[in-house]
Amino acid sequence: MTAPIRVLLADDHRIVREGLKQVLADAPEVQVVAEAASGAQVLAAVHAAGAALDLVLLDIAMPEGDGLDVLETLRREHPRLPVLMLSTYPERQYAVRCIRLGAAGYLHKGADPDDMLAAVRKAAAGGIWVSGATAEALATAVGRRGARPGTDALSHREHQVLRLLTSGHSVGEIGAQLGLATNTVSTYRARILEKTGTKNDVELTLYMLGRG
Structure with missing residues (x-):
């Protein structure tokens, strides 16, 4: 039997968390074992769970700890724990920044459910999820590296x-x-x-x- 992918779902809107849980429920091997509604709650939940987590799905716009600050803290304190960033912002605004900070990928909240599940599986397996839009944003960032406008x-x-x-x-x-x-x-x-x-x-x- 395949080991479950144990997920911490972090978003400050309960209705969004419920919707994401419904999407993740389509994959029997994915289990949402903890939830958080603020950056502080994310850090507390990760510290409490220890090795009992395989992935964090983390919103960027979080109260009590911006999602990008939380990402940096998690990468520093729990470097082996993959963090998949969630946002309503377009990939070209945040995807490159998130990946540079060590995220295992960037997902728009309106992403196709199949893509979301694929991203969760890949990130939990140690890979980096890159959508077509994110790949384009990365390519653009590389092209701009000299000028940085x-x-x-x-x-x-x-x-x-x-x-x-x-x-x-x-x-x-x-x-x-x-x-x-x-x-x-x-x-x-x-x-x-x-x-x-x-x-x-x-x-x-x-x-x-x-x-x-």
């Missing part, structure tokens, strides 16, 4: 601030969520505007909409 030039923290800015959060709210001083967030914002060639938050949002 636009959002490709942003650091991990700048990318976090960018996501929150374009979601309508104020500088103060971003500081509270990321544990940063307001003036530090303002500095990151200024760097983001400079690197993207935009003048304000409205232009920045339009710039990101133009990138999908």
